[in-house]
Amino acid sequence: MRRHFLPLLLLATAAPAIAQTAPVISEQTLKDVTKELSSDAFEGRAPGTAGEEKTVAYLAKRFAAAGLQPGNRGSWYQDVPLVEITAKNVSPLVFKGAGAPISLAYGPQAVIGSYRVTPHVAVKDSPVVFVGYGIVAPEKGWNDYAGVDVRGKTVLILVNDPDWQTPGLDGPFGGRAMTYYGRWTYKFEEAARQGATAAIIIHQTEPAAYGWNVVQSSWTGAQQVAATKNDGADQSAAIGWIQHDAAQKLFAGKGLDLAALTAAAGRRGFRAVALPGTTASVSFDNTIRRHMSRNVVGVLPGTTRKDEYVLYTAHWDHLGHCEAAPDGDDICNGAIDNATGTAALVALAEANRRAGPTPRSQMFLAVTGEESGLLGSAYYAANPVVPLAQTVGGVNMDALSMAGPARNVVVVGKGKSELDGYLDRALAAQGRVATAEPTPEKGFYYRSDHFSLAKRGVPMLYFDAGDDLIAGGKAAGKAAAEDYEAHRYHGPKDEYDPDWNWSGVVQDVGIYYAVGRALAEGDAWPNWVAGDEFRAIRDKSRAGGGK
Missing domain, CATH: 3.50.30.30 (Glucose Oxidase; domain 1)
Known part of the structure; x- marks a missing residue:
């Protein structure tokens, strides 16, 4: 969206047992989906364009191949009424x-x-x-x-x-x-x-x-x-x-x-x-132009507590045709932002399907209109496929970093919810730590889709990839972030690069997997910490239905 980058972006979650066996996150899936969605054929994935039609059809196809079931009463889609x-x-x-x-x-x-x-x-x-x-x-x-x-x-x-x-x-x-x-x-x-x-x-x-x-x-x-x-x-x-x-x-x-x-x-x-x-x-x-955009919804049904849901979100949209670069290129391809996060949804669906069903159901939600003000996630939060009181919590993925592996992840909104405990345990298994965001003045907490659900009470974890890189430390992390924001963020040069280093992304998506899997296998209902701005909303929601 308008809004938000530290090129090392990721998300966080809460706290039962973390799987002891590291998941196999398909680097090839991450590459293939990112490359496809950010190709010129998708014209920057603007809602309400031919690029949207290609995007949502492609995601439904990839969700089905990953083993998901249509998540909205037999449909892969949730209509979102917009005006262009x-x-x-x-x-x-x-x-x-x-x-x-x-x-x-x-x-x-x-x-x-x-x-x-x-x-x-x-x-x-x-x-x-x-x-x-x-x-x-x-x-x-x-x-x-x-x-x-x-x-x-x-x-x-x-x-x-x-x-x-x-x-x-x-x-x-x-x-x-x-x-x-x-x-x-x-x-x-x-x-x-x-x-x-x-x-x-x-x-x-x-x-x-x-x-x-x-x-x-x-x-x-x-x-x-x-x-x-x-x-x-x-x-x-x-x-x-x-x-x-x-x-x-x-x-x-x-x-x-x-x-x-x-x-x-x-x-x-x-x-x-x-x-x-x-x-x-x-x-x-x-x-x-009035039109109907679409969120894409896929589900892995649970076994013993299938009416309780863990949520994974990422936005599929970008800016479409935009202000041209000096070379005349006017397609804002949105490879990092957010073809990478959308690719992670597919890779996580595949990994969870291979690992077998969990007691709780898992929902994979690719939302529209993030770049226009979180429109798709806001619509879902106001019109949820599954009641929010039955949504345990989740993670949001937005703009994954190609800067390489890091010693940490940067948590946006650290200390707000019990999902931090889940994240800490997943990180410990990788020998990494969670740190608070160094630039809280940039307001990243309010600039991606987790916020739409958080303000309605659902605990959502959001983290940036680490800024303390294995190769080069914090100086290298800062340089990578500044380079992306200056030269590619929300511009025509956010394009797929076949020479990208995916090792850090694979590591980080493994954290998403561990956190989501722990939520799906556990029976706890993580909450916001006492005194947090969203705590009362969650308490009221849970009191009205569920545990």
């Missing part, structure tokens, strides 16, 4: 007031879109207000919209949380660790609740966790949104991002210091600031 919106004829984003207008070009300086399903959007002479981080958090005594009415106005918003630069994890918003309040999805949700006509995020690479190239490639072209009864009428008319240097120029032209205002916005009691005499205007047409 493609902005056309996008005007520059123009800020007017005293002095010369500032005109920002679509793509290089600003990206604009809409969640509204409407053929034309026009924001004209909308007063501009800087609302800091755009957060309303009553439980923290924080309200960036206090004392200001932004109905009909354009709000400019900082990315991440107010305390993201804090060295440690102490602060009103978890210090260095991003909360959901820091995610761009939340910023737009809150702006809509406040009645803003347009909501624009000011991009900075460090707090956003990716460069402008990722914003531009992800937000231009066809965009997928969840189908709603009101066609997004309750959303802001326009949403988007602008470059930080453009925002600095805008503020300076109004006698305002963006750096000083950013510092003020990081303190409790900040009040929104109107840009004197400044208005924003932008217009564009939308090409609208």
Whole structure:
């Protein structure tokens, strides 16, 4: 999704006995599925395209060959209603007031879109207000919209949380660790609740966790949104991002210091600031196409507790055709992100089938629309094939690393659930350890499909591959992550490479196997730790049905 990479990505789980015999994870399966799904023939696997049709048919075929059964009442598929919106004829984003207008070009300086399903959007002479981080958090005594009415106005918003630069994890918003309040999805949700006509995020690479190239490639072209009864009428008319240097120029032209205002916005009691005499205007047409995308669902039935399910997830989608590279290549193939994780689903299905049935059932779920905001997993969580109270827990796989074997795995959300115990035992069998994420400010916990299930109470494990590589240590791990993000993430060069080193991936997929297998063979119901944000939801769900 938009969102998320440390090229060493993996997932974690809870704690009965770990299988003593290492599984045979097929490296050939991992290679074959990744190569096929990321070939140009699949056109970047965008939902609602011919690439989707090829993808879901191929996955159903591979699931069947792996020994799975159709998981949705006799079907391999779960329909997910989406709307594809493609902005056309996008005007520059123009800020007017005293002095010369500032005109920002679509793509290089600003990206604009809409969640509204409407053929034309026009924001004209909308007063501009800087609302800091755009957060309303009553439980923290924080309200960036206090004392200001932004109905009909354009709000400019900082990315991440107010305390993201804090060295440690102490602060009103978890210090260095991003909360959901820091995610761009939340910023737009809150702006809509406040009645803003347009909501624009000011991009900075460090707090956003990716460069402008990722914003531009992800937000231009066809965009997928969840189908709603009101066609997004309750959303802001326009949403988007602008470059930080453009925002600095805008503020300076109004006698305002963006750096000083950013510092003020990081303190409790900040009040929104109107840009004197400044208005924003932008217009564009939308090409609208309603379509049914699909999650792919396969099951290995259990024996004695077949109504209890262990879940494995990965997203099959990517960006399709995107901003072209200098050589003219405009297919975002998504080999790492996330043909690798989808391939791992197939390899895990094969390994579990060979090992024989488990008391609990195992579900393998390849979801759509992750890159558009976790749409497929959110739809499944709201419309589960199996009641969530019967879902024991699971693992999510997103963007596996080709950097080679590592001494550790990096757990995203370490300490949140009892699945950590399962992970620790699986790692111990490989002589490895779990470490906390070094960049919690990037908000990876909220940027992949495990989050859709977690926020509805299902314990899900998510980890990145290790950053302490056997060959080269942490310096090599950091270099590999930075190289991927700078040169391939969400771009046309995330392509299959026949020279990749798969040994680390095979090792990590073995961890997924051990964790999932322990859950499927055990009888425990792992929970979130006491006091975790998802604990009460899980407790209520379990009290209503199951053990």
